Amino acid sequence: MDTYGGGWLVRVVVFVSVCDSGLFTLHALVEKQYVHLRVDIIDRSGRRRYAEYDEFSMWGADGNYELFRRFFLGDAGDGLAPNDYKGFSTYDRDPTGCVKTRHSAWWYPDDCGSTYLNSPYASGNAWGDFSNLQFSEMKIKP
Numbered sequence: 511m512d513t514y515g516g517g518w519l520v521r522v523v524v525f526v527s528v529c530d531s532g533l534f535t536l537h538a539l540v541e542k543q544y545v546h547l548r549v550d551i552i553d554r555s556g557r558r559r560y561a562e563y564d565e566f567s568m569w570g571a572d573g574n575y576e577l578f579r580r581f582f583l584g585d586a587g588d589g590l591a592p593n594d595y596k597g598f599s600t601y602d603r604d605p606t607g608c609v610k611t612r613h614s615a616w617w618y619p620d621d622c623g624s625t626y627l628n629s630p631y632a633s634g635n636a637w638g639d640f641s642n643l644q645f646s647e648m649k650i651k652p
Contacts, residue, residue: 551637560585
């Protein structure tokens with residue numbers, strides 16, 4: 511992908527509200543290594559923003575695909591800060607109740623947080639201070 515610096519191997523779409531296959535695939539790509547994660551968003555005013563992490567990884571199914579990220583850079587804000595060390599919640603595994611509230615599977619903190627990118631409703635996605643996103647995309651590279 512031609513995003514900043516090139517070399518982005520995977521466009522991560524984590525619509526996994528029914529099964530773990532998307533998480534399993536993502537975990538296989540980041541297992542036993544840190545990768546770079548880039549999140550690109552277009553906010554409701556049409557402005558492009560990004561968040562990039564130099565170290566991103568996650569546990570496997572036994573660890574509920576717990577998220578780990580470090581070394582943030584970007585103008586979208588560190589939207590994953592409250593989600594660090596949180597397991598991935600789905601409709602069938604929703605300990606916080608956030609999936610039903612947000613209509614979105616995600617790595618939720620106990621208060622549901624302000625970042626979630628998997629809503630099936632276009633205006634339902636948010637990244638930190640930016641809500642009603644027009645576009646969001648997560649990418650990784652080694």
